Amino acid sequence: MTERWESVVCAESAHINVDECGAPEKVAGLKLLTLATPDGKLTPELIARHAWGWGDEHRAQPRIVSITQTTELGTCYTPGEIAAICDQAHQHGMKVHLDGARLANAAATLGVPFRAFTTDAGVDVLSFGGTKSGMLLGEAIVVLNPEAVRGMKFLRKSAMQLASKMRFVSVQFEALLGGDLWLRNATHANAMARRLADAVRGLDGVQVTQAVEANAVFVILSADVTRAAAEAVPLLHLERAHRRGPLDDVVRHD
Numbered sequence: 001m002t003e004r005w006e007s008v009v010c011a012e013s014a015h016i017n018v019d020e021c022g023a024p025e026k027v028a029g030l031k032l033l034t035l036a037t038p039d040g041k042l043t044p045e046l047i048a049r050h051a052w053g054w055g056d057e058h059r060a061q062p063r064i065v066s067i068t069q070t071t072e073l074g075t076c077y078t079p080g081e082i083a084a085i086c087d088q089a090h091q092h093g094m095k096v097h098l099d100g101a102r103l104a105n106a107a108a109t110l111g112v113p114f115r116a117f118t119t120d121a122g123v124d125v126l127s128f129g130g131t132k133s134g135m136l137l138g139e140a141i142v143v144l145n146p147e148a149v150r151g152m153k154f155l156r157k158s159a160m161q162l163a164s165k166m167r168f169v170s171v172q173f174e175a176l177l178g179g180d181l182w183l184r185n186a187t188h189a190n191a192m193a194r195r196l197a198d199a200v201r202g203l204d205g206v207q208v209t210q211a212v213e214a215n216a217v218f219v220i221l222s223a224d225v226t227r228a229a230a231e232a233v234p235l236l237h238l239e240r241a242h243r244r245g246p247l248d249d250v251v252r253h254d
Contacts, residue, residue: 001095001125001149004029006063008097009050012036013072015099027159031060039210040071041081044088051092065089068099069106069117074193074216076109079117086122095148096122101129101139105214108186124148130169133176134185138169189215 002008008024010017012034016024024030033050035042042065053059065085070076086096098118100106103126107114118126124145130138141156143149156162163169176182197212205222221229 001097002028002030002063003061005061007031007033007050007060008064008066009033009035009042009047009062009094010066011040011042011068011071013040014066014068015072015101016066018072030063033060033062039075040068040073041075041077042067042085043081044084047085047088051088051094054093062092062094064095064097066097066099068101070102070109070214070216073210074214074218075211076106076213077117078110079112079121082117082123083121086124090122095124095145098123098126100126101132102186102214102216103128104133104182104186105190108183108190109213118142119144130173130176133182135172135176138172140173186215193217 008016008030010032012018014032014034017032017034024032035046035049037043037046047065051062054061067077067082067085069082082096082098089096100118103114103118106117110117117123124143125148126142126144128140128142130140141152143152176185193212193215197208197217200206200217200219201208203225205225207220208217209220210216210218
């Protein structure tokens with residue numbers, strides 16, 4: 001979706017910014033223009049801070065707005081919020097990419113079909129997360145606007161993402177999307193996250209930091225709670241969150 005002199009506007013907490021070991025810059029040769037946001041969600045007002053400088057050879061040209069549904073902080077965009085972002089981006093000649101690793105969880109939360117916050121909202125290209133919806137393997141790139149990309153099949157092959165037994169990946173999507181399996185999986189996962197959040201709220205040394213709108217729960221644990229949890233469950237996965245401070249641990253449940 002980009003040339004090598006172009007840039008992508010995204011949240012500071014976006015997966016492409018914090019979890020991909022610099023892959024967007026290394027593989028695509030682009031620049032990420034990040035924005036701090038307390039809930040992981042971009043807004044037209046935030047995007048406007050980077051939506052300028054076209055034609056200036058000294059500035060990486062803003063080309064794409066990338067959002068995540070649900071966000072990396074577990075929050076969910078409404079169809080109206082995504083439509084507003086798409087309208088603003090398109091007015092500037094930019095395109096919108098949607099990272100949909102948890103797209104099914106968002107649809108279950110919102111109670112709307114996928115198209116309500118993708119096709120109908122104006123998204124140009126999205127990824128659909130099969131693995132986090134219960135598949136053993138597989139993610140799909142969905143090009144809603146063919147004018148937003150070029151050489152898609154060549155890019156896929158040259159990036160070594162063409163599986164030799166693609167039919168074994170594809171049949172999982174048929175099973176997932178052919179009925180309501182995707183919805184049942186997502187609804188159950190969302191319910192378990194809410195159950196966990198309800199159980200830990202109010203406990204001493206435990207602070208739920210984000211609204212639980214899908215299948216993720218973000219908490220800050222005190223040092224005492226972290227130590228007790230690690231002793232009680234040795235395999236508990238604790239992620240150090242330096243951006244929150246060196247003494248705080250964040251536990252994420254998917």
